[in-house]
Each structure stands twice: as C-alpha cells, then as structure tokens.
Amino acid sequence: MLGVPIQLAAPSGAVSLETNLLLAPIAGWCDLAWRVTVREFGGVGLACTDLLSPQGLLCGSEASVDLARTTAEDRPIGMQLYGSDPRVLADGARWCADHGATVVDINMGCPVDKVCKKDGGSKLMCDPGRAVAIVSGVRAALPAQIPLTAKMRLGWDEPAALRNAAGELACMLAGEGVAMVTVHGRTTEQRFKGSCRHEGIRRVVELVGERFGAWRGVAGPVGEGPIPVVGNGDVRSAEDAVSMMRATGCAGVMIGRGAFGRPWVFREAWAAQRGKRVEALEPSEGEKLDIVLAYFERMREFRSDGYAMHKIRQKISWLGKSINGSHCRALRDGVRGAGTPPEVHAAVEAWRAGGVEHEPVGVRNEPVG
Ligand SMILES: Cc1cc2nc3c(=O)[nH]c(=O)nc-3n(C[C@H](O)[C@H](O)[C@H](O)COP(=O)(O)O)c2cc1C
Missing domain, CATH: 1.10.1200 (Non-ribosomal Peptide Synthetase Peptidyl Carrier Protein; Chain A)
Structure with a gap:
C-alpha cells in the first residue's frame, strides 16, 4: 500500500511508525551514528541495530553493548538478536526491552557461516519448529507493549524458495505473535548474488494475506493478523521502492546499501509514494x-x-x-x-x-x- 505508514501490533496496543520505510541492519555500518545521520533527513519509519549476540549483551561484552547503544533521538529503534536457543534469546530480548528497544527483531536471514553453523540466522529457515519456539519464547518474555518482528530470506535454497518456505514460515510466526516480517528477496545460497526476486516476495505477501487477511495499514490482534510484510533487496532509489511495492504488494520497504551514498533516499521514497516530486529533495x-x-x-x-x-x-x-x-x-x-x-x-x-x-x-x- 503506497504511502501508508506501518503499524506493529503488540499484546497491549500497537506501535505506529511514521512511514512504511525501514533502515536495514548492516553489520559494520548501521551503528548509532549512522542511524541518527540517516534519520535526520526524514522518511525513516524504523531503524534497526546490527545483529546482536544475546550472550554478549547478557554478559556485558563491550562490543555487544556498544552495538546496542541508542539515544532518545534514535527512536523508534528495533534491536536485532541472532541465535538458536529460545531461552537465551528470550533473556536477550528482555535485556533489549530494558535498554531502550521499541521493537525486537529475530534474525532468520543471515547467511554467514559463523552464525548458521550454530543454527542461527537463515539456518532457522531449515528448522521452522525451532523458529516457532524462539518466537513463542521471546514473545512471552517481552513486555506487552513491545512488538516482535522477524527478518528472513526466501528460503535456504532454490527448492525452498519454490515451495514458498518464507511464506509458510511467515505464517507460522504470525500465528505465534510476530507483528511484521521482512523478506530479503534472495535465498541463503544466493547470498548477495543475482538480483532481488520480486515474485518471491510477492508470494510471501499473498500467502500471509490469504491466511491473516490483506494488509490495509491497520494491525490486527497479535497472533491473528493482518500483519505487514516488508520487502527488501536492491532498492537504491525512490523509483526502486515504488516499483518493489507495486510488483510485490508489500506493505513497506527496507533499504540497506542504497542508503550508504544517499542517506536521504527515505524521504525521497516516502515523497514518491505519495505522488510528490523527489528531485528537490536531493541535498546540495x-x-x-x-x-x-x-x-x-x-x-x-x-x-x-x-x-x-x-x-x-x-x-x-x-x-x-x-x-x-x-x-x-x-x-x-x-x-x-x-x-x-x-x-x-x-x-x-x-x-x-x-x-x-x-x-x-x-x-x-x-x-x-
Ligand atoms: C555487509 C552486510 C552486513 C549485513 N548485516 C546484517 C545484519 O546484521 N542483520 C540483518 O538482518 N541483515 C544484514 N544484512 C542484510 C541487509 O539487512 C539486507 O537484507 C541486504 O543488504 C539487502 O538489502 P539492500 O540491497 O537494501 O542492502 C547485511 C548485509 C550486508 C551487505
């Protein structure tokens, strides 16, 4: 839905974002300084920390705590956790809630060996039972006003993408209380090769819409939907954002690398969705x-x-x-x-x-x- 801000359901109330555009977590880039810099231009509905180790946060590791650092101007903020142990992730999520998170996100899309070898990141797409146990445990541990979200890929490999593994997983997670799913339109095996596949994201949007109702901008009760599905991958401009939304029917767009050289891309993409001219929005x-x-x-x-x-x-x-x-x-x-x-x-x-x-x-x- 072009130009419609996203709402994220929590057991008590909902978090209303100002737009439907999200700044992607990019390990090594998306620190507090970058998030604040990008937010200054407007258009960012939600920004996210890089992936955080719950163990690191819980034992007070300086590196993890630095990555999770946020300030009042860095709101609303999603804190993204990775891992495979539901209990550790639940404790990590509580830590995030106590340290300023507006939203907690579970990483189910990271293709990096170090993360997947420990059954976290996109390996969770191969074990939906574990993914569901994580979401259920984390949801139960989080304060009622904090929405829980998940980020994933189309599936581990091509056969998984063809059987719409992301759509199936998104529906299972929505039933357990996830308030939004972001889908990067590549498989794990693709990593960052090839181009982002709009038809794959579209199939996720359609399946979630069939089971939980079509997204119209208003979040349904937790566990019942409707929920927004956000598209991600290769969006570099306002035009790209609009064409991804048109091609997939997604509720919003997450942008990562496209913001590196153009941190004002969010205000352009927001203006374009509402039929406004974007040329004047480029800084001098x-x-x-x-x-x-x-x-x-x-x-x-x-x-x-x-x-x-x-x-x-x-x-x-x-x-x-x-x-x-x-x-x-x-x-x-x-x-x-x-x-x-x-x-x-x-x-x-x-x-x-x-x-x-x-x-x-x-x-x-x-x-x-
Ligand atoms: C260097 C690098 C680090 C990334 N780190 C994370 C991460 O910490 N968590 C995550 O969910 N995705 C991570 N991603 C994936 C991005 O969030 C995003 O899904 C991907 O870059 C595609 O979107 P884009 O084309 O807009 O950049 C990373 C991507 C890159 C290139």
Whole structure:
C-alpha cells in the first residue's frame, strides 16, 4: 500500500511508525551514528541495530553493548538478536526491552557461516519448529507493549524458495505473535548474488494475506493478523521502492546499501509514494559534505576518535558516490590519508573550497587548497 505508514501490533496496543520505510541492519555500518545521520533527513519509519549476540549483551561484552547503544533521538529503534536457543534469546530480548528497544527483531536471514553453523540466522529457515519456539519464547518474555518482528530470506535454497518456505514460515510466526516480517528477496545460497526476486516476495505477501487477511495499514490482534510484510533487496532509489511495492504488494520497504551514498533516499521514497516530486529533495553538494562531517563527529561522540577515523576511511568511498557524480577522488584520498580528526575536516574543507573536479574517475587529483 503506497504511502501508508506501518503499524506493529503488540499484546497491549500497537506501535505506529511514521512511514512504511525501514533502515536495514548492516553489520559494520548501521551503528548509532549512522542511524541518527540517516534519520535526520526524514522518511525513516524504523531503524534497526546490527545483529546482536544475546550472550554478549547478557554478559556485558563491550562490543555487544556498544552495538546496542541508542539515544532518545534514535527512536523508534528495533534491536536485532541472532541465535538458536529460545531461552537465551528470550533473556536477550528482555535485556533489549530494558535498554531502550521499541521493537525486537529475530534474525532468520543471515547467511554467514559463523552464525548458521550454530543454527542461527537463515539456518532457522531449515528448522521452522525451532523458529516457532524462539518466537513463542521471546514473545512471552517481552513486555506487552513491545512488538516482535522477524527478518528472513526466501528460503535456504532454490527448492525452498519454490515451495514458498518464507511464506509458510511467515505464517507460522504470525500465528505465534510476530507483528511484521521482512523478506530479503534472495535465498541463503544466493547470498548477495543475482538480483532481488520480486515474485518471491510477492508470494510471501499473498500467502500471509490469504491466511491473516490483506494488509490495509491497520494491525490486527497479535497472533491473528493482518500483519505487514516488508520487502527488501536492491532498492537504491525512490523509483526502486515504488516499483518493489507495486510488483510485490508489500506493505513497506527496507533499504540497506542504497542508503550508504544517499542517506536521504527515505524521504525521497516516502515523497514518491505519495505522488510528490523527489528531485528537490536531493541535498546540495555543500550539504553532502556537511553530512560526511556530521556523521564523522557523531562517531567520535558516540564511540571514539579511533573508531571514527577507522570507519570514515572505510566509508568515504560509499559516501562519495553521490558527491560530484562520484568524481571526487581528491576528497576520498584526502580523507583516507588523514591521520587525525582535524585532518579529516581539513580534507573535506579543501574539497569544498576547491570546487568541482572535472577529471574522469581514475585520474588522481591532489587535494586542493
Ligand atoms: C555487509 C552486510 C552486513 C549485513 N548485516 C546484517 C545484519 O546484521 N542483520 C540483518 O538482518 N541483515 C544484514 N544484512 C542484510 C541487509 O539487512 C539486507 O537484507 C541486504 O543488504 C539487502 O538489502 P539492500 O540491497 O537494501 O542492502 C547485511 C548485509 C550486508 C551487505
């Protein structure tokens, strides 16, 4: 349903999101600084932490607790847990509820060996009984006002996708109290190869609609539906978001990599769904540089200078993709070569003062100024 915000049912009441657009969890990217940076542009209905280890949270591991860190401006926030033990996940979910989660999400889509070998992530799609036990245990452990959601793929492999494993699992989980399912339109075996399959997402939407009623923007009682099915995969622009929604009938769209270079894609996608022009919503070149610096400063504030330096050097390539049509090698080289925070600022300001770089990508420019 284009332009209709999502509601997530909880046993007591429902959480109403401002839009139907979600910022995807992307391990290594979607930290607090990035979430706040993306939210600033508007259009984000819900953002999610990277996948969190419940054991890590429960034993107070610094790495896990850092990943789960949130603030008042980072709302509404989904905290995503992975694992395979219903009791540990239930305890982890309670930890999340006590530490600011608006929503708790269970990861059933991660294809990484480290996670699947321990029967978590997308391996849960091969063991629906365990997935159901997890959802039932976590639902029972969570406070009544907190919705529980799940994220999955089309299935482990091609035969699973063909028999609509995701649709079947989504229905089982909805019956156990899941308030929303997000489906990445690839199988686990595909990982990130090939393109996202709209017809696979469509079949999930249809099956959930048949069993729990078609989604019309209003959540039904927990365990009875209707529930929203959110589509995910390869959405890079407002146009992509609208075409995914039209092709699949999904209730909303989750965007991950498409936000790396265009964190304002959510406000564009929200405007496009309501028939508004999106061209005017692209920030100016100067504002794009401000975004780089604001993000960098937030990483310093929320984590440390060392963390911010490491991450900004990694991410400037992605952030630069929308700057001067991606012709900004001097900016990228300047930031990557910076040794201290003031040098990062100096590199950005040098680029700002130097104006436009006309050389084609691949020709090295010295930092200007
Ligand atoms: C590097 C990387 C890390 C990811 N980490 C997570 C994660 O922690 N939890 C999760 O559910 N999905 C994770 N994903 C999957 C994304 O959330 C999303 O489903 C996928 O990237 C497809 O969406 P996109 O094309 O909009 O990026 C990750 C993807 C990538 C590329």
